[in-house]
Amino acid sequence: MNPLIFQISLPPMSLKQDNRFQAIIAHAKEYGFVFPSSEIYDGLSAVYDYGPYGSELKKNIKDYWWKSMTQMRENIVGIDAAIFMHPTTWKASGHVDNFSDPMIDNKDSKKRWRVDHLIESYANTLKEKGGEDEKKAEQLLATMDALLAKDDFVGLKNLIEDNKIKGPISGTTNWTDIRQFNLMFSTQLGSVAGDAETIYLRPETAQGIFVNFLNVQKTSRLKIPFGIAQIGKAFRNEIVARQFIFRMREFEQMEMQFFIRPGTQKEWYEYWKEERLKWHLSLGIPKESYRFHNHTKLAHYADAALDIEYDFPFGFKEVEGIHSRTDFDLSNHQKYSNKKLTYFDNEINQHYIPYVIETSIGLDRMFLLILSYSYDEEVINKEDGTKDSRVVLHIPEIIAPIKLAVLPLIKKDGLPEIARKLIDECKPYFRCFYEEKDTIGKRYRRQDAIGTPYCVTIDHQTKEDNTVTLRYRDTMVQERININAICEKLKERFII
Ligand code: ATP
Numbered sequence: 001m002n003p004l005i006f007q008i009s010l011p012p013m014s015l016k017q018d019n020r021f022q023a024i025i026a027h028a029k030e031y032g033f034v035f036p037s038s039e040i041y042d043g044l045s046a047v048y049d050y051g052p053y054g055s056e057l058k059k060n061i062k063d064y065w066w067k068s069m070t071q072m073r074e075n076i077v078g079i080d081a082a083i084f085m086h087p088t089t090w091k092a093s094g095h096v097d098n099f100s101d102p103m104i105d106n107k108d109s110k111k112r113w114r115v116d117h118l119i120e121s122y123a124n125t126l127k128e129k130g131g132e133d134e135k136k137a138e139q140l141l142a143t144m145d146a147l148l149a150k151d152d153f154v155g156l157k158n159l160i161e162d163n164k165i166k167g168p169i170s171g172t173t174n175w176t177d178i179r180q181f182n183l184m185f186s187t188q189l190g191s192v193a194g195d196a197e198t199i200y201l202r203p204e205t206a207q208g209i210f211v212n213f214l215n216v217q218k219t220s221r222l223k224i225p226f227g228i229a230q231i232g233k234a235f236r237n238e239i240v241a242r243q244f245i246f247r248m249r250e251f252e253q254m255e256m257q258f259f260i261r262p263g264t265q266k267e268w269y270e271y272w273k274e275e276r277l278k279w280h281l282s283l284g285i286p287k288e289s290y291r292f293h294n295h296t297k298l299a300h301y302a303d304a305a306l307d308i309e310y311d312f313p314f315g316f317k318e319v320e321g322i323h324s325r326t327d328f329d330l331s332n333h334q335k336y337s338n339k340k341l342t343y344f345d346n347e348i349n350q351h352y353i354p355y356v357i358e359t360s361i362g363l364d365r366m367f368l369l370i371l372s373y374s375y376d377e378e379v380i381n382k383e384d385g386t387k388d389s390r391v392v393l394h395i396p397e398i399i400a401p402i403k404l405a406v407l408p409l410i411k412k413d414g415l416p417e418i419a420r421k422l423i424d425e426c427k428p429y430f431r432c433f434y435e436e437k438d439t440i441g442k443r444y445r446r447q448d449a450i451g452t453p454y455c456v457t458i459d460h461q462t463k464e465d466n467t468v469t470l471r472y473r474d475t476m477v478q479e480r481i482n483i484n485a486i487c488e489k490l491k492e493r494f495i496i
Helices: 003-007 017-030 052-071 088-092 115-129 131-149 153-162 206-211 213-220 265-281 328-337 363-374 415-426 440-450 460-465 483-494
Strands: 034-036 048-050 076-078 100-105 112-114 179-182 186-189 197-200 226-235 250-260 290-294 304-312 315-326 343-345 350-352 355-362 375-381 387-393 404-408 432-434 454-458 467-472 478-482
Touching (some): 017 375, 052 076, 052 226, 088 206, 088 328, 100 115, 112 115, 115 131, 115 153, 131 153, 206 213, 206 226, 206 250, 206 355, 213 226, 250 363, 265 290, 265 315, 265 355, 290 315, 304 363, 315 328, 315 363, 355 363, 363 387, 387 440, 404 415, 404 440, 415 454, 415 483, 460 467, 467 483, 478 483
Parallel strands (some): 404 432
Antiparallel strands (some): 034 048, 100 179, 186 197, 226 250, 304 315, 315 355, 454 467, 467 478
8 A cells, every 4th residue: 555645644623523423414415425315305214325526435445445455465356246146145144034133112203223222322321421320331231232142132121121211202211022123125036926036135245255255266266365355235224224324224345255274263353353453544544543342242153253443423333344254154055055165275185164254344434434534624823813714624645536636826828728738647647626716715625625635726937937836635735846746746646
């Protein structure tokens, strides 16, 4: 990865967190990053579309992940599997029987809640009060974890009742019993009624990797340990879908399954935990904004699991999961398909079903992380003693949607032509933007708001001595530099 990226400045966390989150959502819409889906029909709950700058940013995050996981590693290759898979896949993976969350309904509001979310949100209100209540919250969460680990639904309901936890909408404690609710979307394959077969929209991309394990291993002639990476859509019928793009019903995952010798899973789990954190930090995001959260209740396939959590404006929450999936998936696919999925390890002369370490990051959550990290409202002390303000996205420059804005001071005297020539020189290497309307100050502000790291202004002096003003987004420092040096100076910085 480009080492220059570490030079970016860190945004001050000046805004109050709640307001900050609302401001980020509004900003994302106003500046063409994220729109509610089908907004003209009042939107669709927990489904979002990415606008012009949003889709650029999202693509850049994907590229940054893909390069670090595949191109930079000789033993990881990529695939692009279909969303639809044979229905037995989901039987074998355990999703038909186990991919469910304990839910509880409030009888008055008729709203359904995920039990852990309901208790966590109550614990957060206690934490905010501080003192004894804070300790009570910790105790409550520990009890909840223990009950979830045992699937003790009666115990969980008692916990909700004993703490008099109210429905967030009705404000009442009139609860149903707790039930499991499957999160997979189903649809019909086949056009003739009666012939139709129920299939699922994949709830994770991982299974496309498992069912292709031998195809990939053989065609790529890979030896264990090796990995298969994939970026793609996943679908979950989340009951409580909220917090903007944090929890969506249609989202994208960037997953990598690393196939290893049985018995080596602990080392590789530790390895990937550290590697993945390094990837986050390589974007210049401070370490204090991250923490690891070890799972106490393990998913049906895992022998160890942790979340990499980020300090979002609404608190520390999962952005990525590292899971030691054992040989659960491959063994089950072997069982359900009756096809041998073993690997011959010629170093130890043994056939075995490999163990797997998975790294799974939500692309949309990473996008939200970048917005949360980048967004800032700054007060600027001007040289003449007055104050000004700006909204700026300090997006790590390597993934910024637009890298360079080229701005002729006025629309005549040959300045636009010089600007266009510079854009023509740079655009094969990185995304540029041309703008000639409004004052330079206003144009700089608009670029700050979409996170453009560099602006170049062409003025009359350019015609005399070939120099332009290069303006830096984070520091707002401006320097005079030869126009012929711009492309060369910048292009190295943007190689993902
Ligand atoms: P959560 O506990 O938040 O529901 P999870 O533990 O079920 O997440 P995983 O199954 O481990 O999530 O999925 C891997 C990653 O996919 C998560 O770390 C997250 O970034 C992303 N992800 C999962 N569900 C969603 C969703 N509904 N919307 C957006 N991203 C998601």
